[in-house]
Amino acid sequence: MPPTIKDIAKKAGVSVTTVSKALNNYQDIKPETRKKILKIARELNYQPNTTARNLVLRKTNTIGLIISGLSTSRSAHHFLFDVICGINDQAYGKQYDVLLYGTNSENQKRMSYLDLCLQRNFDGVILMGVKTDDPYVQEVVEAEIPTVLIDVPIVTSTCGYVTTDNVKGAEMAVQHLLDLGHRHILMINGHRQAFVSLQREEGYKKALEANGLPFREDYVAYTDFESDSGAQAVVSLLQKHLQATAIFCASDLIAYGVITKCMEMGYRVPEDISVIGFDGIQLGEIMTPALSTIYQNRYVMGTSAVNMLIEMLEGSEGYSRVLPPTLIQRDSTKAITN
Amino acid sequence: MPPTIKDIAKKAGVSVTTVSKALNNYQDIKPETRKKILKIARELNYQPNTTARNLVLRKTNTIGLIISGLSTSRSAHHFLFDVICGINDQAYGKQYDVLLYGTNSENQKRMSYLDLCLQRNFDGVILMGVKTDDPYVQEVVEAEIPTVLIDVPIVTSTCGYVTTDNVKGAEMAVQHLLDLGHRHILMINGHRQAFVSLQREEGYKKALEANGLPFREDYVAYTDFESDSGAQAVVSLLQKHLQATAIFCASDLIAYGVITKCMEMGYRVPEDISVIGFDGIQLGEIMTPALSTIYQNRYVMGTSAVNMLIEMLEGSEGYSRVLPPTLIQRDSTKAITN
DNA sequence: TTGTATGCGTTATCAC
DNA sequence: GTGATAACGCATACAA
Numbered sequence: 001m002p003p004t005i006k007d008i009a010k011k012a013g014v015s016v017t018t019v020s021k022a023l024n025n026y027q028d029i030k031p032e033t034r035k036k037i038l039k040i041a042r043e044l045n046y047q048p049n050t051t052a053r054n055l056v057l058r059k060t061n062t063i064g065l066i067i068s069g070l071s072t073s074r075s076a077h078h079f080l081f082d083v084i085c086g087i088n089d090q091a092y093g094k095q096y097d098v099l100l101y102g103t104n105s106e107n108q109k110r111m112s113y114l115d116l117c118l119q120r121n122f123d124g125v126i127l128m129g130v131k132t133d134d135p136y137v138q139e140v141v142e143a144e145i146p147t148v149l150i151d152v153p154i155v156t157s158t159c160g161y162v163t164t165d166n167v168k169g170a171e172m173a174v175q176h177l178l179d180l181g182h183r184h185i186l187m188i189n190g191h192r193q194a195f196v197s198l199q200r201e202e203g204y205k206k207a208l209e210a211n212g213l214p215f216r217e218d219y220v221a222y223t224d225f226e227s228d229s230g231a232q233a234v235v236s237l238l239q240k241h242l243q244a245t246a247i248f249c250a251s252d253l254i255a256y257g258v259i260t261k262c263m264e265m266g267y268r269v270p271e272d273i274s275v276i277g278f279d280g281i282q283l284g285e286i287m288t289p290a291l292s293t294i295y296q297n298r299y300v301m302g303t304s305a306v307n308m309l310i311e312m313l314e315g316s317e318g319y320s321r322v323l324p325p326t327l328i329q330r331d332s333t334k335a336i337t338n
Numbered sequence: 339m340p341p342t343i344k345d346i347a348k349k350a351g352v353s354v355t356t357v358s359k360a361l362n363n364y365q366d367i368k369p370e371t372r373k374k375i376l377k378i379a380r381e382l383n384y385q386p387n388t389t390a391r392n393l394v395l396r397k398t399n400t401i402g403l404i405i406s407g408l409s410t411s412r413s414a415h416h417f418l419f420d421v422i423c424g425i426n427d428q429a430y431g432k433q434y435d436v437l438l439y440g441t442n443s444e445n446q447k448r449m450s451y452l453d454l455c456l457q458r459n460f461d462g463v464i465l466m467g468v469k470t471d472d473p474y475v476q477e478v479v480e481a482e483i484p485t486v487l488i489d490v491p492i493v494t495s496t497c498g499y500v501t502t503d504n505v506k507g508a509e510m511a512v513q514h515l516l517d518l519g520h521r522h523i524l525m526i527n528g529h530r531q532a533f534v535s536l537q538r539e540e541g542y543k544k545a546l547e548a549n550g551l552p553f554r555e556d557y558v559a560y561t562d563f564e565s566d567s568g569a570q571a572v573v574s575l576l577q578k579h580l581q582a583t584a585i586f587c588a589s590d591l592i593a594y595g596v597i598t599k600c601m602e603m604g605y606r607v608p609e610d611i612s613v614i615g616f617d618g619i620q621l622g623e624i625m626t627p628a629l630s631t632i633y634q635n636r637y638v639m640g641t642s643a644v645n646m647l648i649e650m651l652e653g654s655e656g657y658s659r660v661l662p663p664t665l666i667q668r669d670s671t672k673a674i675t676n
Numbered sequence: 677t678t679g680t681a682t683g684c685g686t687t688a689t690c691a692c
Numbered sequence: 693g694t695g696a697t698a699a700c701g702c703a704t705a706c707a708a
Contacts, residue, residue, distance in 0.1 A: 002456050004685055015695045020687060028693055047456035051398065052685030054389045055700050065438070071423040081415035088440040089409050097458070100403070100438045102426040118340050118385035120435070256624060286594060288626040342701055353679045358703055366677060390701035393684050 003044040011040050023048070054121065062097045063087075063309060064122035068129035068136070070102035075226050075253045078281040079298060080128070083150065086302020087126060094310055096123070105134050113139035124309045126150065131193035146312040148305045151196050153320065160318035162304045164296035166196050169325030170203025171210075173248050173276045173294050176327055178211050181336035182246035182274060188233050188258060190225040190250045197222070200250050200278065219244075223254055230257030238265070238273075245273055245336055252277035252284045252293055259287065259332060270334035280328055289331035296325050341382040349378050361386070392459065400435045401425075401647060402460035406467035406474070408440030413564050413591045416619040417636060418466070421488065424640020425464060432648055434461075443472050451477035462647045464488065469531035484650040486643045489534050491658065498656030500642045502634035504534045507663030508541025509548075511586050511614045511632050514665055516549050519674035520584035520612060526571050526596060528563040528588045535560070538588050538616065557582075561592055568595030576603070576611075583611055583674055590615035590622045593629055597670065608672035618666055627669035634663050 005019040012019065014033065022029050022037040040046075054060045065087060069076060091098045099120060113136045117125060124146035130136050140147050141156050149161040177185050187204050190197040205215040221237045223229035230249060234257070238244060249255035255277030259269050267273050269289055277284060280295025304321050312318060343357040350357065352371065360367045360375040378384075392398045403425060407414060429436045437458060451474045455463060462484035468474050478485050479494050487499040515523050525542050528535040543553040559575045561567035568587060572595070576582060587593035593615030597607050605611050607627055615622060618633025642659050650656060 006685075016686085017688090017695055017697095018693080021694090024687080030693060033693080045453070047453050049393075049459065049685050050457055051389055051392045051459050052700090053687080055387075055393055055685080055702095056687050058700070060389065062437075071427050077415055077419035081419050084438075085409040085440070088438060092440065098438045099400075100422075100426060100436045102423070102430060115383070115385050119388055121387065121389050283621065283624055286621055286625055343703095344701075354702080355680080355704080356678060359678090362703080368677060371677080387701050390684090391703080393686090393701080394703050396684070 002049075003046045004049065005046075007044060008037060008040050008046060011044075012037050060097075060121045060123055061095060062099050062120070062122055063091055063306070064101055064117060064120055064125035065098050066101045066103060066116070066125055066127045066136075068103050068105065068108065068127075068131070068134060070104075070129065072104055073129075073225075075251070076129070078253065078283065079279060082298035083128065083302040083305075086299040086304075087306055088302075090303040090306035094306065096306070096310070105131065108135040114143040114145070117143060117145045124148070124313050126305045126309060127152070131191075132195060132198075133193055146309060148309045148312070150301060150305060151194075153195060155318045155320055157317045158312065160308050160312060160320060162301050162308060162321040162323065163196075164301070164325050165322045166199035166325075167203040167206065169278060169294040169296065170200040170248070171207040172203075172325060172327045173278065174204050174207035175211075176292070176329070177246040177248065177274060177276060177333065178207065178213075180246075180274065180333060183213065183336075184241065184244045185219070185246045185248055186237055186241060186244045187220045187248045188230055188237070188250065188254050189220055189222050190254070191222055194225075197250060204248055223250075225251045225254060227253045227257030227260070230254030231261035232257075234258045234261050235265070238262070238267075246333070247273065247275045249275065249277045252279040252281050252291060255291055255293070255332070256283060256287055259289070259291075270332050271337075274333040274336075276333050280326070284328075284330065287332075292330045292333040293328050294325045295328050297323055340387070341384045342387065343384075345382060346375060346378050346384060349382070350375050398435075398459045398461055399433060400437050400458070400460055401429055401644070402439055402455060402458055402463035403436050404439045404441060404454070404463055404465045404474075406441050406443065406446065406465075406469070406472060408442075408467065410442055411467075411563070413589070414467070416591070416621065417617060420636035421466065421640040421643075424637040424642075425644055426640075428641040428644035432644065434644070434648070443469065446473040452481040452483070455481060455483045462486070462651050464643045464647060465490070469529075470533060470536075471531055484647060486647045486650070486656075488639060488643060489532075491533060493656045493658055495655050496650065498646050498650060498658060500639050500646060500659040500661065501534075502639070502663050503660045504537035504663075505541040505544065507616060507632040507634065508538040508586070509545040510541075510663060510665045511616065512542050512545035513549075514630070514667070515584040515586065515612060515614060515671065516545065516551075518584075518612065518671060521551065521674075522579065522582040523557070523584045523586055524575055524579060524582045525558045525586045526568055526575065526588065526592050527558055527560050528592070529560055532563075535588060542586055561588075563589045563592060565591045565595030565598070568592030569599035570595075572596045572599050573603070576600070576605075584671070585611065585613045587613060587615045590617040590619045590629060590631055593631070593670070594621060594625055597625065597627070597629075608670050609675075612671040612674075614671050618664070622666075622668070625670075630668045630671040631666050632663045633666050635661055 009016045022034040128150035221233040277293035284291035347354045360372040466488035489501045559571040615631035622629035
């Protein structure tokens with residue numbers, strides 16, 4: 001049994017009230033008493049019981065980090081890990097604990113968002129990985145528990161979100177290809193249940209139209225963000241559109257699958273076809289050819305989310321924080337030659 | 339304010355005891371009473387307050403996942419993420435929560451292992467990423483808190499560990515090179531403060547000696563497991579040992595750095611020099627040439643750790659679980675030609 | 677089968 | 693300055 005304030009009180013010959021006050025730096029305690037109490041606490045190696053503390057203070061100082069699709073997605077870690085690091089570091093600095101809770105679309109049906117949060121007594125939560133048609137997307141606004149969403153654009157008095165400017169990022173990617181002279185640019189998107197897919201497609205469209213080019217639906221294919229499905233998608237897309245000279249991929253992993261498959265099919269990248277990705281994960285540097293891509297700062301997404309959540313915990317309303325993407329030019333894109 | 343058992347009791351016209359018992363499936367409750375109570379609980383959307391529960395039960399059902407070097411290491415996620423997924427999945431299935439706690443060597447000095455665990459009221463902890471000279475390595479055995487270490491060989495009544503058989507894995511890697519005819523095999527190891535480095539070096543040594551070859555200290559260089567330092571280390575090592583035809587690297591990232599640098603220096607891989615890694619991360623498939631390596635099942639390390647911890651929580655003593663590595667042959671190793 | 681009383685470790689109120 | 697005492701929400705020994 002670890003020592004409690006009661007043990008300290010007994011040993012010091014004072015009441016628990018006095019001990020509690022001394023330990024919590026109240027000013028109405030005689031300096032000598034405080035000193036004595038602190039000394040005994042140190043001797044006993046006293047550590048306050050967080051559970052008891054949480055109960056009476058009605059605050060757990062705990063952030064629920066709810067991640068949908070944590071384990072199910074093979075590719076998740078490339079994106080998630082840095083965000084988690086950012087969250088962890090920032091939470092640590094602000095004296096908050098992080099409870100990791102991995103879930104998926106199925107489990108979301110079994111336990112409601114509100115129930116989950118109520119049971120765990122989260123002060124607030126950071127929610128990521130949810131799809132547009134996941135139950136939690138609706139429930140999060142009704143629950144009225146301070147929540148920061150990653151990459152899901154919802155703002156209410158208790159909900160905010162942080163995301164990269166995906167529209168802008170996609171525009172930059174496509175504009176980069178246009179600047180290189182490409183006119184027939186395909187897009188291999190993620191799945192339609194991801195907000196970022198919609199946004200990146202919008203950016204793709206905007207860039208084309210800003211340059212007087214038509215948006216063609218049949219230029220776009222959908223995948224699950226993984227390399228395998230990217231590879232699969234590119235085959236039929238390229239066969240249907242032999243005039244294409246460039247491909248914008250909604251993730252670096254898609255781009256990897258696409259490039260590999262293109263080479264298999266006899267295309268040279270970037271000589272015959274330029275490919276650009278999205279994310280800026282380490283993989284892109286390592287591939288041959290090194291991948292041109294749009295970088296999003298995942299670590300900052302994490303720290304921003306924690307900061308926003310804490311602001312909300314202190315009374316602020318939800319808002320949005322949209323981070324700027326960056327174009328990274330490497331070897332998978334090249335000016336068109338003819 | 340969320341509803342409590344008191345609210346239910348009032349509404350049902352019974353005592354809180356009855357409610358508590360009904361909710362916890364005690365058998366000495368009249369079926370109708372139970373039914374009524376459950377109905378009201380559902381109506382109010384009652385969720386038990388975990389904090390209060392933890393306090394009285396003296397059990398938090400929470401596993402502390404303490405990771406040293408979570409953010410500091412650029413390469414961490416390749417290894418860590420899968421372990422975390424395994425831990426999360428298994429803990430979820432066994433009704434345990436996972437509190438993520440990232441730390442580093444510095445912070446370990448500021449707050450002792452015991453204090454950290456006492457404050458958070460962890461039932462048990464899974465500890466990973468610690469170096470041989472980190473404070474927690476000593477403190478973990480004194481703390482007497484059920485702990486499972488990842489890749490740190492300590493067994494006491496309250497400590498166990500899970501690891502890959504690194505000696506065996508290294509032997510397999512080196513034997514693979516020997517089988518291909520290589521006789522001058524360099525090793526680029528991780529840092530000396532990692533247990534796995536010591537073990538992999540031992541395996542390297544054993545394989546050489548089993549084949550009647552001498553172990554030469556000057557054939558081994560040390561790095562921080564990252565690609566950059568691998569690249570750096572290989573330069574001087576190769577210059578000193580021009581007869582070398584193969585390199586065993588203690589991580590896939592080191593191998594990547596090594597291969598890149600070798601090519602820069604004009605070597606062909608694997609024609610002039612064979613390179614094998616350790617870990618089996620996705621990067622290896624993507625590199626050119628695709629990396630031969632030793633695969634360790636990180637997800638199972640995670641699930642095993644949770645299982646072991648729960649056994650210990652139920653009274654079992656600490657033990658060790660050593661998982662088998664697998665050789666993956668790809669394109670970075672080749673039979674010697676001369 | 678149900679209720680009363682007590683305690684888990686802490687903080688807060690208020691009297692002394 | 694200090695100390696009873698109640699309260700946080702829940703579980704349980706024991707009495708009824």
